[in-house]
Amino acid sequence: MARFAAKTGLTAALVATTLLGLAACSDPGATAATGPGSTSSSASAASKQFNLSPEQDRIKVEVDSAAAAQVPDAIKADGKLTVVTTGGTPPLSLFASDNKTLIGSEVDIAYAVGGTLGLEVEVLPVAWADWPLGVESGKYEAVLSNVTVTEARKEKFDFATYRNDLLGFYAKSDSDISQVKEAKDVAGKRIIVGSGTNQEAILVRWDKENKKNGLEPVDFQYYDDDSASQLALQSGRADLTFGPNASAAYKAAQDGKTKQVGTVDGGWPLKAEIAFTTKKGNGLAVAARTALNKLIKDGNYGKILDRWGLSSEAIPASELNPAGLPKK
Incomplete structure (x- = not known):
């Protein structure tokens, strides 16, 4: 199993590289991704089938x-x-x-x-x-x-x-968590996030605000690869993932195993x-x-x-x- 590390609060940043990736201000290739043609045969009934063939049958448009x-x-x-x-x-x-x-x-x-x-x-x-x-x-x-x-x-x-x-919070599809909109919603949650990323910086600020208000701290979790992080989420060792929304939305639609419970502007608090x-x-x-x-x-x-x-x-x-x- 891939190496796992966790921290609570503002402990020193981990050296581990993560495939959860940076937000859209940087190389989108750094984000976690499911490879082409990888639609799983074990996908749930709610999964969306994507056309990954060379014949795309794109939306037809007219010249304006x-x-x-x-x-x-x-x-x-x-x-x-x-x-x-x-x-x-x-x-x-x-x-x-x-x-x-x-x-x-x-x-x-x-x-x-x-x-x-x-x-x-x-x-x-x-x-x-x-x-x-x-x-x-x-x-x-x-x-x-x-x-x-x-x-x-x-x-x-x-x-x-x-x-x-957008950055997105995603939970296991049958999770009781239904909404993450602000700092108090992440108090006490076990959250997988990429080290050194925009999303980690946002989560750290929210965690500081929560602790100042007497709320439970976030349990920050870091993984070496996306497969390990998804296993942690599905097995119940983590409550949420927080990262670039586009790749997470695609994955959720594709396999039906996760659901979006909240989004945050990639430049939070700025649009x-x-x-x-x-x-x-x-x-x-x-x-x-x-x-x-x-x-x-x-x-x-x-x-x-x-x-x-x-x-x-x-x-x-x-x-x-x-x-x-x-x-x-």
């Missing part, structure tokens, strides 16, 4: 003349929208069962935006560390890879938002949003925002998120360069 008119001439020239994503993070972007075709919610959004703009779409895999230079240099027109809007990134990139950046990210000043983000708002209005946006189990992260409207998370 107003959005297409906003596409910069430099991109109209070849009629192609080249988008990059990192892959490896279901349900955001992953490789299909053929291990070469990129699929996922980010990929679907890319095709839907491109189609609405009247452009041919090409989605390419790229390492997280490589997208900033690639987009800034013009090698790629956009990145859709769980990129959170930050004030630091706004110095080099423009953003059209398309999803809330955080995921965005279609382009080179600053090239005008593409303006067109992307118009396309996204068309997709939201006609319902295709909602269908895409629902297709991948991400309806809880939907936004009512796309915004251009909203306030981002502050510089650290």
Whole structure:
């Protein structure tokens, strides 16, 4: 069994690396993920079947003349929208069962935006560390890879938002825990969280508040891998997991073994949003925002998120360069 460690309160941070991963401000490939084609035969009757084949039968969209008119001439020239994503993070972007075709919610959004703009779409895999230079240099027109809007990134990139950046609390599907909304709801709970992550920092602050108010402390639990953490949850050694919502929502929908009992903004106490990210000043983000708002209005946006189990992260409207998370 994988090495296990636990702590209560504010003991020293563990060295253990965790696959529960960082929130969306960083490489989405760091989050825990279920591999392509891994739908379990033991999934519960409540499980959702995801299409992980190369033949995706994506949502059909129509060209919107107003959005297409906003596409910069430099991109109209070849009629192609080249988008990059990192892959490896279901349900955001992953490789299909053929291990070469990129699929996922980010990929679907890319095709839907491109189609609405009247452009041919090409989605390419790229390492997280490589997208900033690639987009800034013009090698790629956009990145859709769980990129959170930050004030630091706004110095080099423009953003059209398309999803809330959420962290999620998940419990075993038959757990008595039904809601986690604030600090008092985690008092005395045994919670699996990633060491050194945004979510751990939030939980530490909540725990301090609870102890100040005379409530029971959180039992912080850390695991070396996702399989061990899920075993702990299912066996009753832990009450909750707390991490990036997208991967946890996908897993819950896929196997029916866990349920969402609460979400928190990824930048808590500040709002955080995921965005279609382009080179600053090239005008593409303006067109992307118009396309996204068309997709939201006609319902295709909602269908895409629902297709991948991400309806809880939907936004009512796309915004251009909203306030981002502050510089650290």
